[in-house]
Amino acid sequence: MKIFDLIALSARNLSRRKGRTALTVIGVAVGTCLIIVMISFGIAMNQANEAMLASWGDLTQIEVYGGGTVYYSSGSGTAVIGGSSGGGGDQPAVLNDEMVASFTKMDHVVAATPFYQAYSLNGTITAGKGDRYSAYLGNAVGVYASAMEPMGFTLASGDWMTDTGSYGRDVIPVMVCEQTGYNFEDTRKSYNSSKRYRWYGQTDAAGNLLEPFVDVNKDEMTLTLSSGDAENPKTKSWKLKVVGSINPDTAKGWWTQSSFILRIQDVKMLQEEYKDLAGSDAYYGSDSSSYDQVYVKVDDMDNVEAVDEAIQELGFSTYSMTQQREAMQEQVSQLMLILGCLAAFSLLVAALNIINTMTMAIYERTREIGVMKVLGCALGKIRMMFLIESGFIGFIGGVTGSVVSLVISFVLNNLTLIMAIFGGGGGNLSGIMNSIGYYGGGMGSAVSVVPPWLVLLALAFATVIGLVAGILPAARATKISALEAIRHE
Structure with a gap:
């Protein structure tokens, strides 16, 4: 049968x-x-x-922190990440350019870049006739220009910056975000006047959306450092050249919405210039040879845990969405x-x-x-x-x-x-x-x-x-x- x-x-x-x-x-x-x-x-x-x-943060991104206790703020609250020490010793591990380069050589790592804020610099970014509009320099961040595209950022307009390109004498290239223009305030209005400020989503009496005072993609902008001396301040200025604009991506960080993005070497240059203007005793910022925070991009979220553990073995504190995901x-x-x-x-x-x-x-x-x-x-x-x-x-x-x-x-x-x-x-x-x-x-x-x-x-x-x-x-x-x-x- x-x-x-x-x-x-x-x-x-x-x-x-x-x-x-x-x-x-x-x-x-x-x-x-x-x-x-x-x-x-x-x-x-x-x-x-x-x-x-994914809405809370990039699932393939790891944030690496230097020595000392680190506090990380997210949508679910603030958590203590903890300190770190190189090789288990008493000295904190050092996040410098050599260490960042070693991260990029790890298996499954696509790119890595420091995240360097200019909050310690006394300066402003101005625009308009007579420098009428002014923005706080603390809204500027420094990253590796060559790492931005591999890290997953996307262009809204223009081009990417290059780490080695020259943009002219006393000219600093910069990238902007969707809401960067709202950092500017009208210095001719009093501090108590609501007309001094504009914020994203603000509307007039007719319900029309108010544009920022400065169109960062078109208007000329100047970055000026000041020694901070009230009587006789020393200043130095640079023209800003907007190379491109990136799309906001809060999963990668809040700063992608409204920051000025500079090359890391330009932020370091500004830091050294500020030291000369204000004097080493007046400067309270971090050492330019190391970083407090580095972003590491992994090729797939299934490999994040392995890369995370490898970085921790080097003596650094890390944060990723892996813990919550697991x-x-x-x-x-x-x-x-x-x-x-x-x-x-x-x-x-x-x-x-x-x-x-x-x-x-x-x-x-x-x-x-x-x-x-x-x-x-x-x-x-x-x-x-x-x-x-x-x-x-x-x-x-x-x-x-x-x-x-x-x-x-x-x-x-x-x-x-x-x-x-x-x-x-x-x-x-x-x-x-x-x-x-x-x-x-x-x-x-x-x-x-x-x-x-x-x-x-x-x-x-x-x-x-x-x-x-x-x-x-x-x-x-x-x-x-x-x-x-x-x-x-």
Whole structure:
């Protein structure tokens, strides 16, 4: 008997017991559907958590801190990161250019750049006739120009700066952000006047959006350092040349919204010039040979943990979204395991039902089995026939359960819209599903996500359950005596 004959015979045998077969298939379908839907909840929560973490910060970015205690401020509060010491010694590890270069040579590291703020410099950036508009120099940051594009920043207009390019005598290249122009204030207005300041999103009485005082992409700007002497201040100035503008990316840092971005060497140059103007005793900034903070970009978020540990072994404190991501993934995994076990229990019940169905079929077909043995049918073929029947039940139940689970997933993800179309109440149910989306990472998140691999896995699992459940009945069928089976009524 060929395999195709066995398949055809098994299909006919199942069709002879339509009611019993249908009930058994329904049991498998329910178990398969529960497995897919339950796991889809966990997958949806995982994706929502990833999206939420991405909004908090770049999942592939590591922030490295120098010696001393470091405080990191994020949307969830301020956390103490801790101190660091090189090689476990008493001296703090040094974040200098050589160390940053060593970071870039690590496996899976795409780029690295210091983050150097000019808050210690006494100076301003001015624009307009008579330098009417002024911005605080503390809004300027220094980075490696060549690292910006590999770090994942994107251009809104213009070009990238270059680390080695020359832009003219007493000219400093700079990149700006979407809201940089709002740093300027009108110095001809009093400090108490609301007309002295403008901020992003401000509107006039008619509701029209107010533009900043300075168009940083077009207007001429001058950076001026001052010694701070009230009676006879020493000053030095440079023209700013806007090379390009970047798109805001708060996931990489708040400063991408409104800062002046300078090359690291230009910030160091300004630092040395300020020392000359104010005197070394008056200068209170950090040493220009080291940095307080460095950004490291990793090629994939799955490699962040390994790079993070490698940097920590060098003696530095680090911060990344890895810790939060791992904690959330662990919680979701535990939930998926619990839900999956509950769903698998229903498949176990379905397997027992398959065993019962196949056992009853053997008793009903005892004479048929005897005839097959007398005609010389091999025991393996008889065993295979019953295994194919039980596998059919598992497969059909798996297909049915998969289709139903896809329908349920679609309904859950579009419950509010469906309720609105049909004009039904459903307010409480819709609210519950929105709450699941909210706690999984935000309103609007998918409640259920069913990827193709989950459907295929559930279908294979249901088929295997059917085959395994048919082993005992198939073995019983091969042990039936041929003569007794023929005499069986």
